[in-house]
Each structure stands twice: as structure tokens, then as C-alpha cells.
Amino acid sequence: MEILASQTGGLFIHNTNDIEAALRRVVDDSGSYYRIGYHPDISTFNRKTGRPQFRKLQVLVKPPHLHVRSRSGFFGMSDSEQQ
Secondary structure (H helix, E strand, O other): OHHHHHHHOOOOOOOOOOHHHHHHHHHHHHOOOOOOOOOOOHHHOOOOOOOOOEEEOOOOOOOOOOOOOOEOEEEOOOHHHHO
């Protein structure tokens, strides 16, 4: 679960029996965030091999007090190919 959370930008709370504190942490965390969308250029999708390639993703912010959680990347697959 920790790996899944880190790869998808999620929050993993573990090693606690204090459910109330864990839920408070989740609520506090979700109370102040920005969601940024990204639509990759068509050149991102590999049409030569027909297989999706993994594209790394890195999000950087300048203020040192800010914390970023994001996916580690995405597969170059269009929405129509996923269905």
C-alpha cells in the first residue's frame, strides 16, 4: 500500500491504532491542496511499436515550505486506447 500511495501521489498512514488522529491527518491534508491537470502532446504516444511507454513526471515548486506529492509518471496511452 505504501508503494501504491507513493507512486500515485497518495497519502499512506500506517503504524497507528489511533483512527481519529489518522482521519484528522487525512482531512487536514486534503484541506489545502492544488490539483494540476496535464494533457500530453500527441508525440508522447508511441505509435511505432504499438506499446505504451512509461513517461516520468516530476513536479517542482520554488517555495521551500511547500510539499509536492504526484505520480511518478504515466503510460503514453490515449483515452481511446484504454477502453
